[in-house]
Amino acid sequence: MKTSFLTLFATVAVLCSTCQSRPVPIYNRYGLYRLAVAGSGCFGTCPAFALDMDSSLSCAYYGGRYAKHEGNYRGKVGAQLWVKAIKQANMLNLDSLPDAYAQNDDAALVQFILYTSSGEKHFLGSDGALPDPLFKLYIWIATHESALTLRPAANSIHFATYVQRELPAPPISTRRSVAPAN
Numbered sequence: 065m066k067t068s069f070l071t072l073f074a075t076v077a078v079l080c081s082t083c084q085s086r087p088v089p090i091y092n093r094y095g096l097y098r099l100a101v102a103g104s105g106c107f108g109t110c111p112a113f114a115l116d117m118d119s120s121l122s123c124a125y126y127g128g129r130y131a132k133h134e135g136n137y138r139g140k141v142g143a144q145l146w147v148k149a150i151k152q153a154n155m156l157n158l159d160s161l162p163d164a165y166a167q168n169d170d171a172a173l174v175q176f177i178l179y180t181s182s183g184e185k186h187f188l189g190s191d192g193a194l195p196d197p198l199f200k201l202y203i204w205i206a207t208h209e210s211a212l213t214l215r216p217a218a219n220s221i222h223f224a225t226y227v228q229r230e231l232p233a234p235p236i237s238t239r240r241s242v243a244p245a246n
Contacts, residue, residue: 093154095181102225104173114228117141124221136221137214145211155197165189175227
C-alpha cells in the first residue's frame with residue numbers, strides 16, 4: 065500500500081512539473097507577425113513615440129517629447145508585450161473595422177499598422193476614438209516601455225508610421241491674435 069501510494073505521488077508530481085514547464089500556445093487569429101504603433105503626443109504630457117515590433121521580438125523604437133527614452137533605438141520586446149498584442153488583435157474583427165476614426169485636436173493621434181498573414185490593416189484616430197482593444201493596447205504600450213530592451217541606434221530609422229513626428233510651431237508672422245472685446 066505504501067509503495068503504490070509513493071508511486072502514485074511520484075507520477076502526479078512528474079505530471080504536474082511537466083505541465084507547468086510547457087509554454088501555453090497562443091491562438092493567433094489573424095497570423096499577426098508584425099505590428100507598428102505610433103502616438104503623436106498631445107497638449108499635455110502624452111509621449112510621442114513609434115514602436116515597430118515583430119514575432120521574432122525584434123523592435124525599432126523612436127521616443128519623442130515626454131517619452132522615457134528620447135531618440136532612435138533598436139532592441140527586443142518582452143514576450144509578454146508580443147502576447148498582449150496578439151490577444152488584443154484577436155479581439156478585433158479586422159474585416160469589418162474602418163481604417164479612420166475621429167481626430168480630436170487636443171488628444172493624442174494614434175496610428176496602428178497590423179501586418180497579418182492576409183495583408184496590412186491600418187488604423188488612425190484619436191486615442192479615445194479607437195476600438196477598445198486597440199485603445200487598450202496603445203495605452204499598455206505607451207506605459208510599459210520597461211518591456212523593451214533598447215540600445216541606441218547608430219543611425220536614423222525609417223518607420224512606416226508618421227504621427228510620431230512632432231510638428232514645428234508655426235512662424236510668429238502666421239499666428240493670429242484676437243483683439244480684446246470692449
